[in-house]
Amino acid sequence: MELTERQARIVEIVKKSSPITGEQIAAKLDLTRATLRPDLTILTMAGVLDARPRVGYFYRGKAELSPFAEKLRQLRVGDFKSMAAVVKENASVYEAIVGMFTQNVGSLSVVDEDRVLLGMVSRKDLLKAALGKTDIQQVPIGVIMTRMPNIIMTAADEPVLDAAKKLVQHQVDSLPVVEEFIDENGASQFEVVGRFTKTNVAKLFVEIAKM
Numbered sequence: 001m002e003l004t005e006r007q008a009r010i011v012e013i014v015k016k017s018s019p020i021t022g023e024q025i026a027a028k029l030d031l032t033r034a035t036l037r038p039d040l041t042i043l044t045m046a047g048v049l050d051a052r053p054r055v056g057y058f059y060r061g062k063a064e065l066s067p068f069a070e071k072l073r074q075l076r077v078g079d080f081k082s083m084a085a086v087v088k089e090n091a092s093v094y095e096a097i098v099g100m101f102t103q104n105v106g107s108l109s110v111v112d113e114d115r116v117l118l119g120m121v122s123r124k125d126l127l128k129a130a131l132g133k134t135d136i137q138q139v140p141i142g143v144i145m146t147r148m149p150n151i152i153m154t155a156a157d158e159p160v161l162d163a164a165k166k167l168v169q170h171q172v173d174s175l176p177v178v179e180e181f182i183d184e185n186g187a188s189q190f191e192v193v194g195r196f197t198k199t200n201v202a203k204l205f206v207e208i209a210k211m
Contacts, residue, residue, distance in 0.1 A: 003048075007039050011059065014049055019056035038168045045161065071208055077163050078156030080204055081177045081194035086111045089118050093129045093136040093144060096121055106173040109192045110145045117153070117176055117190045119145035153178050154196050164201050173198050 003011065006029070013028055014020055022040055026033045040057070043049040050058045085105040087096045089112055100108055100123065110119040121141055129144050130136055154163040154175040166175055177194035 007043055010039055011048060014057050015059045018058045021056040041168050042165055073159045073161040075160040077154050077158045077160055077177060077196050080200050081196050082200060084192045084194050086192055087141055089142045091141050093139045093141055096141045097126050109176045110141055111192055115192050117178055117192050119147045120151050121145045163196050167198055
């Protein structure tokens with residue numbers, strides 16, 4: 001497993017000072033506990049660290065996947081993805097707000113007529129637009145969306161564990177599930193075929209617990 005610079009520093013701290021709490025690790029790095037939570041989750045899921053309630057974190061000595069994480073690596077996103085939640089690029093901000101609440105989702109993939117991914121829009125994006133002085137019934141969603149290539153995606157054949165890590169590391173609530181293809185100009189494009197969310201991960205935990 002390849003660690004980020006901050007994750008490597010966390011591992012060194014735990015090696016020297018275990019057992020150590022998340023709050024103590026955060027204090028040593030001059031960061032908040034919330035900032036470190038994604039890194040600690042990833043390191044624990046990957047088996048680098050072990051976490052014990054009311055005790056703290058321990059270094060496991062090797063970066064082997066736990067049985068639970070190994071099971072997640074065997075499962076594929078395509079088997080657990082939800083239906084895509086999309087909005088057309090020419091839709092207004094108002095239409096996107098209605099679509100988000102109608103579909104009961106936290107984000108929407110912005111697509112063209114062929115369902116090619118162009119961007120993403122979140123509740124926060126729509127809230128900012130609604131609180132501003134713009135006419136949300138006139139402003140196209142494309143004006144406020146996060147555009148490609150700054151979109152975190154997953155694919156149907158990606159291991160569930162890797163997709164879950166993306167959700168945690170990038171602090172997003174969902175990932176568009178895409179199929180890559182080459183267009184007539186020889187450029188890579190991505191068709192939206194579903195979405196993978198934190199809710200999907202929670203349901204997976206329940207299913208694995210039943211096995």
